[in-house]
Amino acid sequence: MKVKDLGEFGLIDKLTQILSVKDPKVVVDFGDDCSCVNVEGKLLLFTGDIQLENHHFIKEKINPEDLGWKLVSINVSDIVACGGKPKWGFISIGIPEETEYYFIEKVYNGMKKALDMYGFSVVGGNTTSSEALILDMFLVGETDRFVPRAGAEKGDLIFVSGYLGSSRAGLELLLMNKENYEGFEINLIEKHTKPSARIDLQPFIKSYANSCIDISDGLVGDLSHIQKMSKVKIVLEKNKLPVDPDLEKFCKKYNKDIFDYILYGGEDYQLAFTTRKENKDKFKNCFPIGYIEEGSGIFLKDKKGVKPLKSKGFEHL
């Protein structure tokens, strides 16, 4: 049997069983945005995310500063989704020896800008030579309340922290290789190449969210983790989904279904979370998009009624 026959989640299921954890200091192991361990009463969060040449980026097409920025941001996003602040990063880098130094320097400049903006340091690293460029970051965060995927409760409201689908449109625009892009197209491309983690929401997620996930694989795909792990039913209200005006222009110009982008587009690095109704005013500039009920599945409610949504989240294998 090949790895691709198992799919990403099938593979992860099998491998995590082999590594079963018995340490009582481990609060959360596999299956959430971060792992969590208890160190002298402090909850430490661990996460890691990688950017691989030819898989996550094309060297000739990416601004190396953006690459460094993105590597840091996607890791911070996982920490914030669990209610934490990023504290210490560790960078593992594989470099083809023919790489121009200026390229790597710019990647690190981009990392440094992101580190300064999010307020933490990379404290160590490992370097090796490789065929293609590998940038693997490991990040330790801290919280005093772990916000899991599994905490959504009946009656909770569901929020998203911003526009969705813009990053996928940006990627498609990039791949068109056009000579000239319109203003709104450049905006969409930037949302793909330079996403920001919502560290501004961290204090509120930590204090008021019952469950949270960062949207890297698409709204429905990522909410399905909250849905399954919380054992609840999710109802999204179509008319409440926030619509990026730039994405609207894109979909008009290229004749695309905007809800396909909003519901299934990936890599926006916004947060989806649930909170009790009485806390709904704690989250400024976030959008309530639905609610949690008893039951199971994810549904979309519009004028015509309520219909189940297919989960077609992005698998990485």
Added chain:
Amino acid sequence: MKVKDLGEFGLIDKLTQILSVKDPKVVVDFGDDCSCVNVEGKLLLFTGDIQLENHHFIKEKINPEDLGWKLVSINVSDIVACGGKPKWGFISIGIPEETEYYFIEKVYNGMKKALDMYGFSVVGGNTTSSEALILDMFLVGETDRFVPRAGAEKGDLIFVSGYLGSSRAGLELLLMNKENYEGFEINLIEKHTKPSARIDLQPFIKSYANSCIDISDGLVGDLSHIQKMSKVKIVLEKNKLPVDPDLEKFCKKYNKDIFDYILYGGEDYQLAFTTRKENKDKFKNCFPIGYIEEGSGIFLKDKKGVKPLKSKGFEHL
């Protein structure tokens, strides 16, 4: 300028300058076997090490269980070299989708055996698809005394924890692709493919070593870090260097200079450390191989006198 023109250490110097650290909780950042941060009075150690297909191993030639074992062991070795115990691992894996699942399962079985033997857990991970197999491990350890490379003092004795050069001989034997190997050759190959970290020495390193490093790049290469960072002179006594009887047979059979292997062979994952004379009996089954003096450089003392040793440690770029 290309990355290869800078060399590994030149590159690391430049990149770590970009990421300069200002966090007062960071006790040690770059340039040691681990980074170290202070969390509520506990010293946490961070390290990471990678095994890349076609760089660190050839898939068709390696036993996948050994690969998993080695990945864990080389990370543990760094933690022990700083006086620490391994606590929580995080595994980042890149897998070509055509990979047979049984291969990955065996890698994980090997990891699990090592985790059980060293007494800690892998608590999280990240999976992506890739061209070649990537196994990147991050490891968090704990200590109440950080043992640095920079702590060697005049009058210290230098110890190694075991035979050196055996792993390099094992690698050369593997690359010979012979149909049949003699018993001593199989032993040497195993020292290359399945090294063990010296976790048994951790309590003594933590309590009594002034400086320590794990020998991954060769005795002289790695001692040169202790020498430079401690600003001392190192004198090795040739007649005290422990000689692996299997390596002796290898050098006789293939007409090799055994001291070239002992002084410059890499990947043994033994420890080199210094300690005050009065603590010399604390280290059972370790070998005193020299001493620290005021001055600089690394020297080899034999019947003919004392001569400087060239540093030709292994660079990974």
